[in-house]
Amino acid sequence: xxxxxxxxxxxxxxxxxxxxxxxxxxxxxxxxxxxxxxxxxxxxxxxxxxxxxxxxxxxxxxxxxxxxxxxxxxxxxxxxxxxxxxxxxxxxxxxxxxxxxxxxxxxxxxxxxxxxxxxxxxxxxxxxxxxxxxxxxxxxxxxxxxxxxxxxxxxxxxxxxxxxxxxxxxxxxxxxxxxxxxxxxxxxxxxxxxxxxxxxxxxxxxxxxxxxxxxxxxxxxxxxx
Numbered sequence: 001x002x003x004x005x006x007x008x009x010x011x012x013x014x015x016x017x018x019x020x021x022x023x024x025x026x027x028x029x030x031x032x033x034x035x036x037x038x039x040x041x042x043x044x045x046x047x048x049x050x051x052x053x054x055x056x057x058x059x060x061x062x063x064x065x066x067x068x069x070x071x072x073x074x075x076x077x078x079x080x081x082x083x084x085x086x087x088x089x090x091x092x093x094x095x096x097x098x099x100x101x102x103x104x105x106x107x108x109x110x111x112x113x114x115x116x117x118x119x120x121x122x123x124x125x126x127x128x129x130x131x132x133x134x135x136x137x138x139x140x141x142x143x144x145x146x147x148x149x150x151x152x153x154x155x156x157x158x159x160x161x162x163x164x165x166x167x168x169x170x171x172x173x174x175x176x177x178x179x180x181x182x183x184x185x186x187x188x189x190x191x192x193x194x195x196x197x198x199x200x201x202x203x204x205x206x207x208x209x210x211x212x213x214x215x216x217x218x219x220x221x222x223x224x225x
Contacts, residue, residue, distance in 0.1 A: 044073035044080075046177065046222035068111065071220060084113040084133070103143060110138045113161065127167040127175075135159045135183060152192045159185035165216065173224040178216040185210050 048069045068084040089108040115133030137157035142150060165179025186209050193202040 042075055043225045044075065044222050045225060046071040046073070046220040048218050049221050050218045067218065068113065071222075073117065073222075078119045080117050082113070082115050082117050082131070082133075084115075086111040106140075106142045108140045112136050115161070115163075125169045127169070128165075129167070129179075130164045131162070133161040133163065133181070135161050135185060137185065137187075150192075150194050152194075154190045154192075155187055157185040157187040159183060167222075175222050177220045177222055178218060180214060180216045182213050183211060 048067055048071075050067070068086045070086070071082060071084045073080045073082045087110050089106070091104065091106040093102055093104045113133040113135050115131055117129050117131035119127050119129045121128040135158065137155070139155040139157075140152065141155075142152040161181045161183040163179045163181035165177060167175045167177045169175040187207065189206045189208070191204045191206070194200070
């Protein structure tokens with residue numbers, strides 16, 4: 001009788017141990033499948049949701065061109081090529097009480113990044129990555145005075161931006177992302193003053209550099225296509 005009880009106890013222990021092993025194994029397999037599945041898609045598209053989220057607290061603002069509203073990623077296993085784009089423009093008219101005339105100002109800005117991204121660490125739902133972007137900017141500013149005189153400025157910038165970031169996966173095809181970067185830009189400025197009445201045209205060219213260390217301020221929602 002005692003031997004039968006001991007046998008049943010041994011079988012029960014073995015069954016419980018088997019259940020535990022199968023549970024742990026299936027959990028590891030599921031995690032591995034999730035890691036594999038979320039890197040199988042070749043194309044990701046991301047949207048900068050910072051302004052949308054901040055608007056709920058009453059601090060909403062429209063994104064500027066250099067806030068990069070859109071980002072595309074073309075993946076090759078643990079690395080990917082990425083493209084970020086931003087564009088903004090505005091034209092305003094105001095009355096100048098000094099010259100007693102209307103003036104019109106305009107500003108257009110284009111901002112883009114093309115770079116390489118590499119996943120360093122994949123832990124559960126988290127990814128950590130580093131990379132390097134090539135940065136290009138193009139900005140035009142203009143003032144029209146009485147339709148007789150125009151003043152304009154063109155700024156062309158080019159530089160590099162190393163970065164590091166994190167991703168958090170809400171699911172196999174949706175994840176959040178944010179990153180910090182250091183950006184260095186070389187800028188070439190052309191200031192032009194043109195008077196159509198006299199036909200005089202004056203151009204002044206200047207050069208300069210700027211750099212910035214940017215913390216992870218922007219939150220992107222990314223979708224795998």
